[in-house]
Amino acid sequence: MHVTLRQLKVFETVAQHLNYTQAAKALHLSQPAVSMQVKQLEESVGMPLFEHAGKKIQLTEVGREVHQYARTIFQTFEEMEDVVSALKGLxxxxxxxxxxxxxxxxxxxxxxxxxxxxxxxxxxxxxxxxxxxxxxxxxxxxxxxxxxxxxxxxxxxxxxxxxNPLVVIAPPGHPLQNQRNIPAKRLSDEVFIMREAGSGTRLAMERYFDEQQIEIRPGMQMTRNEAIKQAVRAGMGLGVVSTHTIELELETGRLVVLDIEGFPLQRxxxxxxxxxxxxxxxxxxxxxxxxxxxxxxxxxxx
Structure with missing residues (x-):
């Protein structure tokens, strides 16, 4: 099997984007040139590397294997460059x-x-x-x-x-704002704006509620901390976020941190x-x- 590094690089870029046009732009090549390199690689391998699913392309089983080896090859080249540079004292x-x-x-x-x-x-x-x-x-x-x-x-x-401490946030003027050492069970009456399933913050939050034997009342689900902060400010519920994400809001009084038993969650x-x-x-x-x-x-x- 005769394979060139150029063919592998073009193939690896197409596999990354799953789009010939985007790969051509990334490589500063024409789309026909990209297609030709992939076709030559497929001829060398003897099997198709991509298959069409409507207007989209996806890797075949063989394509996935070749992609894994291609990534390893180029990662090894980068490591070699870094090691050589280090030996040169750079x-x-x-x-x-x-x-x-x-x-x-x-x-x-x-x-x-x-x-x-x-x-x-x-x-x-x-x-x-x-x-x-x-x-x-x-x-x-x-x-x-x-x-x-x-x-x-x-x-x-x-x-x-x-x-990375996690805290419970609320809008200014929330009934719990000025209370201290609020019992965890009090949170069972509150709606929470949630991060997406699988996020680190949500996992820690769910672990806390399980330990306290409290059922969460989920409100809207958000994929970004900014969206959670905006929803809490709008009065849609409470949120659990990292203190690193709310420095500006605390300084400007747009959000408050509630003094809940067991919080901050130390992570x-x-x-x-x-x-x-x-x-x-x-x-x-x-x-x-x-x-x-x-x-x-x-x-x-x-």
Whole structure:
């Protein structure tokens, strides 16, 4: 089987986008040129790599296998570049970081500080939800992930780098606003704006209510913290969020934190990567930087 790196790169890009036009734009090639490279690769493999489902394309079983090997090959090339650069004494390299959407409230400050210390390292950031973070970890598609509690069903290395307290928020003027040490059972009378199923915040919230033997009265379900905060401000219910997401709202009096028994729920942010993964020099530099500087940078005035 005769396969070129160019064919693999074109195929890997099409597989990533599942769209020939978008892949052509990403590669700065014409669509016919992309189609030709994929066709030549399919001829070498001897089987189709894509199949059409209406107007869309998707990977065949063989395509999925080839895609996995292609990703591994290009990840290995990046690791080689980083190692060679390190041996030359250069603070260079590529670094793919994925973060939970809640982490992104302080991640830009963290990445900016890191870039000032290591200006030659090329940083790429993916802000996404917990489900996609687990997919990235499962498929080893990113260098490091910053997230809440790591999943138990993937072999991972992880280390906590910052506290992540969760609190109950309410609109100003809520009847419970000025009460102290409110019994947990009082929450059974309240409606809660919920994060999507599977999110770290929702898992922690559901665990708390189960321990207190309280049934949650769910209101609307939101996929972003900003939407939850707006819904709470509008009086649609209470919410459970990270304190890192409400600094501005507390300063301006747009939201209040209720003094609920058992809250804040003490959680942590973790640095996570696949077990047995060899961190590149750039990834190791970022790991060490976050462990040493994250809390200090987060607490700095904006």
């Amino acid at each position: 603070d260079t390299g590529h670094l793919d970081i994925a973060v939970a959407s809640t982490v992104n409230y302080f991640a830009p400050r963290l990445l900016a500080a890191f870039s000032r210390s290591f200006p030659s390292i090329d940083l790429r950031l993916d802000v996404t939800n917990r489900e996609r973070l687990m997919s990235l970890l499962q498929n080893n598609e990113t260098d490091l992930v910053l997230m809440g509690r790591p999943p138990d069903d993937i072999d991972l290395e992880f280390k906590p780098f910052m506290d 942590h942010w973790y640095l996570v990567y696949r077990k047995n993964k060899r961190l590149s020099p750039a990834a190791r530099a970022f790991f060490d930087f976050v462990m040493a500087e994250a809390q200090h940078i987060k607490d700095e005035p904006v």
